[in-house]
Amino acid sequence: MSKKRFLKAIMLFVMVLSLQVAHAQLKTVTGIIKDDKGQPVVGATVKAEGSTEATKTADDGSFSIGVQPTTTSLVISSVGFAETTVSVDNASTITIKHKDTELADVTVNTVNIGYGTQRRRDVTGSIASVSGKDIKDLPTTNVAAALEARVAGVDVTTSTAEPGTTSQITIRGVSSLFQPNPLYVIDGVIQRSNPVGTGPDAGSNINPADIASIDVLKDAAATAIYGASAAGGVIIITTKKGLDRKPVINLSTRYGVTKPLLYKLLDRDDFIKLQSDIAPNSPLAHNTETDTLPNTDWVKAMYRNGIEQNYNLSLSGAAGPLGVAPTANYYMSGVYNKQTGVFIQNSSELFGFKLNTDYKVTNRVKVGETLDAYQRSTTPVDYAVDPTGGSAPAPRLNAPFLTQPILAIYQSPGVFATDPAGLSIPNPIAQIVTKNRNITQSNIQANVYGEVKLPLALTFRATLGYTIFNEQGNSYEAPYVAGSENIGFAKLLKDMVSYKSLLNAYTLAHDKSYGNNNINAMIGYEQYQGIYNAIYTSETGVYPASFSYVPLTGAISNIANGGYDPQPLVESEFGRINYNYNTRYFLSASVRRDADYIKFGPNNQAAVFPAASAGWIMSDEPFFKKALPKVNFLKLRGSYGSIGNSNIPPYRFLAGFSPSNPTPTAISNIASFAPNSATPVTGFSQTSIANPNIKWETTNEVNIGIDGELLHSKFFFTVEWYNKTTHNLLYDLPIPTSTGFNNFFDNIGTSNNKGVDILLGYKDHIKELNYNVTFTGSFNKNKVIDLDGVGHPIRDGNNDYGQGYGGMMANDPLTYTAPGGSFGQFYGLKVLGIYKTDQQAIDRGITQFGKTPHAGDLIYYAKAGHTNVTALDDTIIGNPYPKFTYGLNINLHWKGFDLAVLFHGVQGVDIFNGVKPYSEGLFLQGNTTSKVFGASNLGTNGVTSQPEIGQTGPGGSFTPDNQANNNYSHANSYFVENGSYFKLQNLQIGYSFSNKLLNKVSIRSARLFVMGNNLFTITKYTGLDPELGSQDLTTNGGTTNRGIDGPYKYPSVRTYSVGLDLSF
């Protein structure tokens, strides 16, 4: 059905219903149902006693029921609660009590399944939940980071502590070369990023303190209702709503100090000692009068302790005529977060505001809105590559290996020191402090919805959403001279990017029980359209230190780039039916059709994603109760579904001409055919090869799960097995540069992920000590089934120093992806040992890189028949994907004290320690760490456990490693380490003050806490922090460059915080 006809049908249907007004004489009873903790109970059945009228409670626990005038009592039933009968006269607020033999209190008792909610016990797909209160105090503004180690199958790594950046989140393994992020759905509205250019950063646009609950949809059956966007899993966030007629004011504050984990480089004396060892004839060597030389600690100059502070204020409540359930509720909050990075001149500041309101216009009509606004202002470490041309160099380095301690930062105040002739060492401080950068992102999202209850147990809901995202970047680069770097003139860059999007969504739901047959069905239509508009400008020769565009004489202005695109459009139709018999046997099916008009060509714009699942609550069977009375609850469930991925750049099915002939960083596209004054011709070239046949990547997944509770529900568990296969992998296939193009977009292969997710929990109390221990673990194995469209392995990963300096393993790809193995396995020479003597190498008779190795050189494995080891002898030397990841979450409450401990562990993983060649070897004329003194043949060393860093020959000449055995200059297994770890991720100790005390000062509750993040790590890894994500998410979605610890990385940190939560 075309979209238009579909819409007409919905409209007609709704109108007909609204006009057919029947007349009968019922009286209406309204009220709200809460549990014994005051939380609203959703989906509870309200029946008129002795009659057939029945209804269910809404999201806020409210209900409205028409009953015969003779009805005197209502019967309230809900799974997990004791059945309760109340008089019609007392129905305005009804409290029902939990039965203690159900899942009830373990997690929230309802789950958001997308376009609707479901009781947790009824769920047939794989959905895990996290309560907002568990994460609200964590020192982050990013939802993904807050989920770290809390949900089985959800792998979150936070490898950088750069303010404002996001964590890497992977749900049930990597499957794609365009690995999508999870889809974030906030209060029913999909958070879509801009498909054309910069846009809002989903997951970073929600204040964790506003979150009531998070539901993570993991398997295809659960996520298929989001179809084409769901391949990365779905994270549904429900924000807080006002509950209480008495307004609640909540103030929470947090202040923390972050300490970077850093390398220590050689100081002056050790540096000179090293020079003496490697190049005895150099002027520096054996120089004793060195105390006049500078002794600069570049690490210390570039890093500092950072600060994270967060203030959150909220007001919430409910309002309406007394005697009935509140007809309106509201929640508003504001947040301020400021982080100063551990890197100098690096910070982020965030203001946010949120408003949620719902109004009952009539008993059958409800409207509401959510309004979110935030502004994040960042002083980034490195501005994105200047889109208008080259930008001055900037370091972004774990340790500035390319520095020398004997060079000063400044030669006089404000004047950068100059390198001696013949030395070309950048001055990172000059690179950093001459740049004045600021990026401000603001995002306003407003959604309104209207919901009408119609006859035939139908509910129609319409949502209109509008999002406006705006980014403004300012960058002022001052001229400077620092040795070999000479930036001649001031440069100002400005950019403005806006992305606006409009959402129209309609759903029609039917929810009714026919005897023991309970049906919940829903159909919907959703349309999402966007407009992108951007301009990038630059000017050189501007008035100093200002973003205000004041040109000096001779300034060169250049409005060089921009973009405009009103075409982004996604249209979706979807439907779902949930059926259960006697709340014991469950069936569910859904289907979604998505059409994306800018990602795929005319024949492939739309795709259909179906799913089905079933569940059986065995523990409700009489035979089961008899056989296993200790088991309070046991559910078996299984599902199969299909989901899509279109997380690729747009328009790759089209080609065209562009006035650019870009080579790595500069554009050269004009030619002149006559001397000087002639008008040059601007060249137009075809920029890419179009592939009109690209289509959706599709994942099919089977999930089988079992949920259970034992021992009076003190012990609870969920175990799930899944097997998912991703077909038509999308890939920006590198094609031979001899074609004149770099890539060809195509569907190239198949991958598979298998795994088991485990949740184990135990909660109990010992007298007044309540405790709750949850263990989440996940086994996952990803495997590339075929890459038939490529025909050769995919290589990726590097260990470069960045910004044109090459690196210790320059242009040497470190990973290898081929059928039969997992994504991005480490690839290089296998090291068999270190030559103890020169003779040993001669005896072996195998040259390495064309040369006979020496004592102290690594012994490389040579493939059969090879007498000279080269890159052709590379083999797989490690796997960056962990076999098992786990989290252990312990919560203790004793009187006013609470303790929360979160451990995060990873087992069976390798890391390519790419820092090691820099920290144990010698990079160009730079510095290294004291580990270098353990190298073979250095100074008076013989052969040690570290290979030699180069050869000092007769006459004091020094042959660098990359001209010799490549011990540190070619990827090899010496640098592959066991990356397993067990980390104390978060420790919180809090004390809640007693109410008596507080009541006197009109405070409802107060909690003071101290917290530590990333406190300690148990690992064999020799680098700084084994928690590593992908090196570059823009290449193959990060899938093929994971687990590489490189020198070009923002350090991780340890955070210590204190906080206070007050409620009035």
Add this chain to the structure above:
Amino acid sequence: MLDFKFITMRTKIVLMAVIILFMVGCKKPPTTVQDLSLVSGAVYPSTIDQLTSIVATGYANYRSENLNGFQLLTSAFACSEHIADETGPMNVGDPSGKAPYNNASPTDAWITNIWAGFYLGVTDANNTLTAESFYEKNHAVAGDSAMLKAIRGEALFLRAYYYFQLECFYGEKYIDMKQPASSDANILGVPIYTQTPSTLAQTQSPRATARQVWSLIISDLNNAKTLLPNSWSGDNIGRVTSWSAKGLLGKAYVFTQNWDSAKTVLNDVILNGNGPRGLPLQLMPFNIYKQAFNSNVYPGVLNANTDQKFNQESLFEIEVDRVPGNGGYGIFGNAPNLYLTTSIGLFWSPSGFGDDHVSPEVMGYSDLYVHDRNLLRFGFTVPLDSVSVSALVPNQNYNPNSKDSGYISTTFVPSAWYQHVSDSFRNSNGADPRLYVCALEPYMDTVMFSQTGPASDRYKRPVSKCFNVPVPDSYHGWSFKKYQTLDASLNEGTVEQCDGANYYLLRLADIYLLYAEACMNTGDQATALSYINMVHRRAYGQAAPYTTPNNNLTDPAHDYQTLTDATKADPSDVNLAHNPLAYERYAELFAEGHWWFDVCRWGNSTTGTSGNYNTDFGKNEGTYYGNLLPNNLPSQWNNVSSYSYPIPSTEINSNDLVSAQPNGGQNPGY
């Protein structure tokens, strides 16, 4: 039992309002979408100007970052053939510091990049051919045909030019096309693409045989020479002509030892050819030649060069515009679209003495300087220790306030003896006069740092030893002069931060020497000697005629008497001391991107074993140049591998038809 009582009028109004409001925003799905950041290939090109914009990419590409915008002369040619020495491992073109050792690795950035750069030129040419057909079919109007023919010819010429370069750098060996094809059936060249790929399958192409590559070059040039006009006019004089095609064709014949064909076509060029402006081809007189590689925007400074662009010696040339205001850091500046320059001037820039009259300063990056052994090759034999710090003497004429005179000195200068000797080398032909066209002598030559700065900055400064040589006393440290900007520092704000002159990619002196080589190899020693001498003689300022071939004029004082006569090169110079042809190719075409190909074709041919052909030619070069920076180590020459660059591993990793070839598609020895 249904009850609709609750649906009140109010509810209905609200409901209708909601529905109407929410339907408003819906959008009709588009029937077609376009990538709005591109011009659609369905409509472009629809005018001759638009078609010209496509052929222009093939010319512009030569100045791209991957080629002379950054890496070609700077990293590939200069270091491989040792005209330059890298001052330090931080040389941005070769950060691993490997290029000078003739021991490149398939992952080196410059190996990867010049490959990509040349192939982008091939693609530009193929795109032009496709666009020309498209235009001809859909938009051509009466009167277009001559232009369309010419554009086709340009595309074929450019494709041949780029394949020529690719084959010379990356081909396994030079072949002798006189021999039957079976004799070199296993010698691999480079992959061939004669059209823009439109499917994945078309993106895969194995390395063709060397013979196939040369055959394509020759056939493209044969086609180009009939399609191209004999000359252009007005704003088009920089476009290639049929004479450019014939010249390059002759060169291709020489490189494949097809002497007879080479002689025919080269002789045609020499006798009948004309330059870009339609005037007959002839060698520039030396007084013009010595300025032709540095044009000054500002009259009256330095040697007051006149503009020698597109002169009568030129067959193929790339325009460099030194228009004030179009400046930047080579091609890396702030408005790259405006620059008609490369970045060679940036990396080769001279060093001069700064304001303190003592310390050297750079005019750009000064990463590369003229390797000292080149001085010896040009006959400059002054010992190094005469310009060491201890040999300098106080400058008697030093006057720190003498700026107004337009000249300052340094506080210390070389001894009077050195000045005298140096002068005799320069002015009495002690050294090959072309040395002073190619390089700048510290203390004796001058540069200007500024044209727009304060008046106190606008004065000549003596050239210093290259700023970046690690131990100044161990090097002569001359700076490059060819193509350099000598009248403004590249650090200067908005002055033309640009290379010093147009780049000659093919000029008549090269043609003469190629013709001589063809004659020499077919037994016509006299003609060979005569053409070698014509090129040689010009350097010694002998009066023309340079226009008349086979002239009988001689210059006994300077002419070579035989093809094995002694040259200016040092007697220890095995390759050049008694090889006028090789010497002239080296000295005449120094720093123009030719010598490396000569070294390789003479050292790495399937058949050549006599005359210049010597399998150790490259090894001798390596030995001659001694220690090389940045690591101060000797050459790591290997006769098996060093003559060919490795095929970049990015190519092997992405081109299955290459990786399936013998040795994984890689050249021998890698």
